[in-house]
Amino acid sequence: MQKVPMTVNGANLLKEELEHLKKVRRPQIINAIAEARAHGDLKENAEYHAAKEQQSFIEGRINEIETKLGSAQIIDVSQMATTGKIIFGATVTLINADTDEVIKYQIVGEDEADLKVGKISAMSPLARSLISKQEGDEISLVTPAGKLNYIVDGVEYI
Numbered sequence: 001m002q003k004v005p006m007t008v009n010g011a012n013l014l015k016e017e018l019e020h021l022k023k024v025r026r027p028q029i030i031n032a033i034a035e036a037r038a039h040g041d042l043k044e045n046a047e048y049h050a051a052k053e054q055q056s057f058i059e060g061r062i063n064e065i066e067t068k069l070g071s072a073q074i075i076d077v078s079q080m081a082t083t084g085k086i087i088f089g090a091t092v093t094l095i096n097a098d099t100d101e102v103i104k105y106q107i108v109g110e111d112e113a114d115l116k117v118g119k120i121s122a123m124s125p126l127a128r129s130l131i132s133k134q135e136g137d138e139i140s141l142v143t144p145a146g147k148l149n150y151i152v153d154g155v156e157y158i
Contacts, residue, residue: 003073005088005122010112011074018065021058029055068111077157084134086155088122092130093154097138102153107131 006014029051036048077089086092091106105120107130113121120127129139133152141148 002071004068004071004109006068006072006074006109007089007106007112008074008076010109011069011072014065014069014111018062018069021062021065025058026055026062029058072109080157082157084155086130086133086152087157088131089157091156091158092152093156094150095153097149097151 032051033048033055036042036045036051039045039047042048075089077087080087080089086107088107091104093102093104095102103118105118105126107122107127108119110121110123113119113124122128122131125143126141129141130152133139135152135155137152139150139152141150
C-alpha cells in the first residue's frame, strides 16, 4: 500500500471526525432506525429509509477515514531540521514578481488542501514547482490565466 503524506494537524482532524462519527453519529442513527422500525411497515416508512441511507453514508465515511489514516505517512515539519528548503508541510511566503502581491501557503496532503485558508495540495502545480526551492529562489508557473512569476520570500516549518 502506498503511503500518503499528511500533516499532523490533518491527521488529528481526521481522528476527531472519526471519533465523532463513531461515538455520536452512529448511535444517533441506530436510535433513529429503531424508532422508525417501531412505526410498523418498513416498505413505506420514509423515516426508516432515510435513517438507513444516513447509516450507509456514515459507515462509508468511517471506512474512508480509517483507510486514509491507515495509509497515512504523518509528517511533523516542526520536528524537521530547518534547512531553508521547501518541503511537504512547510509554510511558504511568496511575492508575485509582477504585482508585488504577498501570499502565504502551507503545502499539505490532498485531503487537507483548502485554498481559502492558505493550504495547497502537494500535488498542485504550484506546490510541485516550489518543492526543494529555498528563500530567494524564483519560480515561473504557467497557468490558464497566463504565466506567473514568484519569488520565495520565506520558508517556515510550523
